[in-house]
Amino acid sequence: MKFTLKVWRQKNAKDTGQFETYNISEVENEMSFLEMMDVLNQQLIKEKKDPVAFDHDCREGICGMCSMVINGHPHGHQKATTTCQLHMRSFKDGDTIVIEPWRAKAFPILRDLAVDRSALDNIIQAGGYVSVNTGSAPEANAVPVPQDMAEKAMDAAECIGCGACVAACKNSSAMLFLSAKVSHLALLPQGQPERKKRVISMMKAHDEAGFGSCTNTGACEAYCPKGISITNIARLNREFLSAALTSEYEL
Amino acid sequence: MKLDSKIPAGRLEEKWENYRSKCKLVSPANKRRIDVIVVGSGLAGASAAATLGELGYNVKCFCFQDSPRRAHSIAAQGGINAAKNYQNDGDSIYRLFYDTLKGGDYRSREANVHRLAEASVQIIDQCVAQGVPFAREYGGLLANRSFGGVQVSRTFYARGQTGQQLLLGAYSALSRQIASGSVKMYNRHEMLDVVLIDGKARGIIARNLITGELERHGAHAVVLATGGYSNVFFLSTNAMGSNVTAAWKVHRKGAFFANPCFTQIHPTCIPVTGGYQSKLTLMSESLRNDGRVWVPKKKEDRLKPPHQIPEEDRDYYLERMYPAFGNLVPRDIASRAAKVVCDEGRGVVKSGYAVYLDFSDAIKRLGKSVIASRYGNLFDMYQRIADDNPYETPMKIFPAVHYTMGGLWVDYDLSTNIPGLYAIGEANFSDHGANRLGASALMQGLADGYFVLPVTIAQFLADEIRTPPINTEHEAFKEAESQVGQQLDRLLNIKGNKSVDDYHMALGKIMWDKCGMARNKQGLIQARKEIQALRNEFWQNVYVPGTQNEFNPELEKAGRVADYLELGELMVIDALNREESCGGHFREEFTDNGEALRDDENFNFVSAWEFTGTGNDPILNKEALVYENIKPSTRSYK
Ligand SMILES: Cc1cc2nc3c(=O)[nH]c(=O)nc-3n(C[C@H](O)[C@H](O)[C@H](O)COP(=O)(O)OP(=O)(O)OC[C@H]3O[C@@H](n4cnc5c(N)ncnc54)[C@H](O)[C@@H]3O)c2cc1C
Ligand code: SF4
Ligand code: FES
Numbered sequence: 001m002k003f004t005l006k007v008w009r010q011k012n013a014k015d016t017g018q019f020e021t022y023n024i025s026e027v028e029n030e031m032s033f034l035e036m037m038d039v040l041n042q043q044l045i046k047e048k049k050d051p052v053a054f055d056h057d058c059r060e061g062i063c064g065m066c067s068m069v070i071n072g073h074p075h076g077h078q079k080a081t082t083t084c085q086l087h088m089r090s091f092k093d094g095d096t097i098v099i100e101p102w103r104a105k106a107f108p109i110l111r112d113l114a115v116d117r118s119a120l121d122n123i124i125q126a127g128g129y130v131s132v133n134t135g136s137a138p139e140a141n142a143v144p145v146p147q148d149m150a151e152k153a154m155d156a157a158e159c160i161g162c163g164a165c166v167a168a169c170k171n172s173s174a175m176l177f178l179s180a181k182v183s184h185l186a187l188l189p190q191g192q193p194e195r196k197k198r199v200i201s202m203m204k205a206h207d208e209a210g211f212g213s214c215t216n217t218g219a220c221e222a223y224c225p226k227g228i229s230i231t232n233i234a235r236l237n238r239e240f241l242s243a244a245l246t247s248e249y250e251l
Numbered sequence: 252m253k254l255d256s257k258i259p260a261g262r263l264e265e266k267w268e269n270y271r272s273k274c275k276l277v278s279p280a281n282k283r284r285i286d287v288i289v290v291g292s293g294l295a296g297a298s299a300a301a302t303l304g305e306l307g308y309n310v311k312c313f314c315f316q317d318s319p320r321r322a323h324s325i326a327a328q329g330g331i332n333a334a335k336n337y338q339n340d341g342d343s344i345y346r347l348f349y350d351t352l353k354g355g356d357y358r359s360r361e362a363n364v365h366r367l368a369e370a371s372v373q374i375i376d377q378c379v380a381q382g383v384p385f386a387r388e389y390g391g392l393l394a395n396r397s398f399g400g401v402q403v404s405r406t407f408y409a410r411g412q413t414g415q416q417l418l419l420g421a422y423s424a425l426s427r428q429i430a431s432g433s434v435k436m437y438n439r440h441e442m443l444d445v446v447l448i449d450g451k452a453r454g455i456i457a458r459n460l461i462t463g464e465l466e467r468h469g470a471h472a473v474v475l476a477t478g479g480y481s482n483v484f485f486l487s488t489n490a491m492g493s494n495v496t497a498a499w500k501v502h503r504k505g506a507f508f509a510n511p512c513f514t515q516i517h518p519t520c521i522p523v524t525g526g527y528q529s530k531l532t533l534m535s536e537s538l539r540n541d542g543r544v545w546v547p548k549k550k551e552d553r554l555k556p557p558h559q560i561p562e563e564d565r566d567y568y569l570e571r572m573y574p575a576f577g578n579l580v581p582r583d584i585a586s587r588a589a590k591v592v593c594d595e596g597r598g599v600v601k602s603g604y605a606v607y608l609d610f611s612d613a614i615k616r617l618g619k620s621v622i623a624s625r626y627g628n629l630f631d632m633y634q635r636i637a638d639d640n641p642y643e644t645p646m647k648i649f650p651a652v653h654y655t656m657g658g659l660w661v662d663y664d665l666s667t668n669i670p671g672l673y674a675i676g677e678a679n680f681s682d683h684g685a686n687r688l689g690a691s692a693l694m695q696g697l698a699d700g701y702f703v704l705p706v707t708i709a710q711f712l713a714d715e716i717r718t719p720p721i722n723t724e725h726e727a728f729k730e731a732e733s734q735v736g737q738q739l740d741r742l743l744n745i746k747g748n749k750s751v752d753d754y755h756m757a758l759g760k761i762m763w764d765k766c767g768m769a770r771n772k773q774g775l776i777q778a779r780k781e782i783q784a785l786r787n788e789f790w791q792n793v794y795v796p797g798t799q800n801e802f803n804p805e806l807e808k809a810g811r812v813a814d815y816l817e818l819g820e821l822m823v824i825d826a827l828n829r830e831e832s833c834g835g836h837f838r839e840e841f842t843d844n845g846e847a848l849r850d851d852e853n854f855n856f857v858s859a860w861e862f863t864g865t866g867n868d869p870i871l872n873k874e875a876l877v878y879e880n881i882k883p884s885t886r887s888y889k
Pocket of ligand 3: 055056057058059060061062063064065066082083084085
């Protein structure tokens with residue numbers, strides 16, 4: 001297979017950046033998208049040019065590191081798939097493919113396709129945990145958790161923190177990400193003691209990090225590689241409202 | 252040098268309890284004045300950093316990814332073992348200890364493994380309290396599944412994403428400490444050397460991977476939780492960035508490297524399809540609970556569509572060879588058996604290197620929906636990569652490099668032979684002997700990080716309470732920093748004609764062909780020569796683009812491959828030296844009817860290698876393994 005690639009190149013955060021066009025042949029059907037990028041980089045290295053910087057690690061769709069906007073779609077056109085799990089067999093020979101980084105105010109570009117997503121960590125640090133020190137936990141089966149609750153919590157906990165929801169949202173909101181963590185812990189008995197405090201402080205951190213607000217367009221859900229449901233955002237809003245109405249914590 | 256493993260005296264079941272009751276402590280007021288560096292934020296590193304922070308130490312934690320949550324532990328699929336005996340099937344701490352020791356082919360320490368089994372129980376409690384959504388039964392209690400090499404059901408799991416959920420638990424604990432100020436997190440930082448002052452580990456040199464700047468970080472003690480070195484084989488199931496650099500740099504500064512040749516080849520991975528391939532994908536071992544492994548009996552059937560091969564023409568070779576454990580034999584045995592049938596010419600893909608993992612019986616027995624609920628995400632992953640539907644056609648699988656049992660030598664305290672330098676998780680050599688059983692790496696990483704290291708490190712730190720903060724203007728820091736800078740310059744200035752990947756692939760091929768699933772003397776001698784030649788060529792002809800002071804992933808890779816080119820040689824030397832077959836180390840000369848032939852008389856020891864200069868013969872230090880409670884026997888899974 002052969003492709004024309006238009007790739008966003010940007011030397012560092014200060015550089016303005018621009019698209020560069022590359023032609024690439026010798027792409028095989030079975031290659032993953034990132035393996036195709038490896039081929040491009042090997043080609044650039046052989047020409048003594050700078051390879052394209054991009055984030056990736058597990059290449060199994062679980063670490064959340066890979067992050068490319070492909071032809072306008074975060075993680076590409078295939079549903080519920082990370083960039084690293086997208087395969088070239090889903091493109092047509094001869095296609096032109098446009099590759100860009102996540103674009104959002106809260107995610108400054110570091111180089112080429114790699115962005116800084118530490119704002120997502122900041123949200124978790126604001127309360128995405130249960131305050132339980134090592135060694136102080138009760139016996140694991142002491143508190144049964146209804147199976148359907150555990151399953152629902154797991155559905156939300158599958159979020160890989162990639163930030164595609166932010167990249168897909170016209171407001172650059174991280175509400176899907178935030179709602180996944182809030183839901184995961186709100187659904188479990190272990191998450192109850194800090195339930196109100198958590199949602200209030202995480203919401204605050206979300207807004208302070210420069211993420212926009214949610215206007216329910218649903219783009220996040222459509223592009224989430226882990227199928228995190230937008231109903232989590234509805235739950236987040238309920239959690240927030242009820243916490244705000246009943247809690248003594250400051251907003 | 253005489254190696255002291257510092258195993259406490261007393262009865263096996265009481266050693267750890269006694270140790271904890273009598274060991275030194277550091278008072279809360281003093282903890283505040285003590286700095287600890289933790290390199291790594293996987294299960295081992297994140298759990299250690301969080302726990303040390305909770306205890307009141309000042310912690311600095313480093314990882315090379317953009318967030319601690321992305322450490323390679325995130326990719327673990329199948330589960331974590333614990334001796335809870337919730338299934339009432341006869342499990343106990345002793346049985347977990349015994350299975351792990353036997354699974355490791357009697358090449359690990361009794362006391363360490365027993366401590367691990369004890370801690371396993373607490374790990375599950377801790378994780379559940381953090382909100383890890385483990386699978387549950389209808390009644391709301393925790394569910395279990397079986398893993399290879401054991402006859403009880405003791406594996407806890409969260410769908411096929413157990414590592415993810417455990418790591419997110421540890422990451423949440425870490426995040427809480429970061430928010431409280433007790434842990435400072437350094438993402439996108441790579442440790443490139445350790446700094447020793449008066450023989451003690453007192454800090455590290457790290458490169459900020461965004462700006463390229465070298466930074467000095469001082470601390471009273473340094474903990475490495477930097478994972479395994481499977482990527483020395485180029486193709487493995489590990490994440491692309493997994494590396495040996497941190498461990499190798501401390502080895503070069505005097506820390507012993509133990510049992511480097513003990514590597515694990517996992518039996519169920521998606522086979523290699525082409526030369527462009529960048530990594531291999533694991534299909535969790537839990538699949539062997541319900542999947543049956545087979546190849547055609549007749550060579551000429553090997554490329555026939557599987558449903559056209561009638562039952563009587565199929566060879567369910569694991570069930571045939573190992574009736575007691577069947578498809579659930581340990582990994583080393585399952586991998587080798589796959590190699591044998593493929594070497595006989597019965598492999599089921601064109602290249603000849605694949606066998607079937609077939610779910611049709613299980614689907615008939617349990618229904619598709621049960622199978623989907625157990626393995627749905629794995630089946631999806633398979634379909635995405637292989638473009639084939641495993642509900643209808645059997646999966647094609649083949650062994651791939653997966654885990655490294657070898658690593659930095661540590662004593663019972665998890666201390667390396669350099670005072671103040673600790674190694675935990677996959678980075679150390681400790682608990683899995685010559686073969687790791689499934690679902691035990693997560694257990695070990697979390698045992699080390701949550702429950703062991705935070706206790707044992709106090710033995711060292713209790714004597715450091717009068718040591719002021721480490722001054723990073725010390726000569727030792729300057730020198731280490733300048734050496735790191737020089738190596739980076741050197742790599743950038745070669746400006747040769749081949750890419751880093753070219754060398755990495757070439758090294759991987761040597762390692763896989765000659766130091767992989769089966770090894771022999773002649774091949775290993777040859778491999779050593781080839782690696783030396785490849786290394787020399789690398790330092791003359793590699794091309795690393797860009798500069799030092801920028802975001803430069805190729806430069807990062809170059810440094811890692813440079814270290815792999817040294818480690819590979821040590822692995823070969825170790826494999827050559829160990830003239831026996833045990834666990835994942837299979838020497839073709841030492842076999843009995845095709846099965847591994849261990850030699851307890853001559854090789855019942857840990858090989859702890861001492862660095863003497865690149866390309867020189869390293870010095871072998873032996874730690875004898877003493878079995879007081881279990882009598883090593885020939886492992887039998889028949
Ligand atoms: C696909 C797959 C599936 C698995 N499934 C299971 C399973 O089901 N059950 C099980 O028990 N085990 C499983 N394992 C094994 C297990 O996941 C690993 O052994 C374990 O997670 C290792 O944890 P760790 O904390 O030691 O290291 P890692 O998770 O590898 O973490 C290493 C950390 O060190 C950091 N680091 C490394 N080098 C440097 C450096 N130079 N400078 C700064 N930071 C550095 C990294 O950033 C990272 O944070 C699996 C492994 C794989 C590959
Ligand atoms: S919610 Fe989905 S898109 Fe957003 S960070 Fe999580 S996995 Fe990525
Ligand atoms: S590289 Fe890990 S999710 Fe894509």
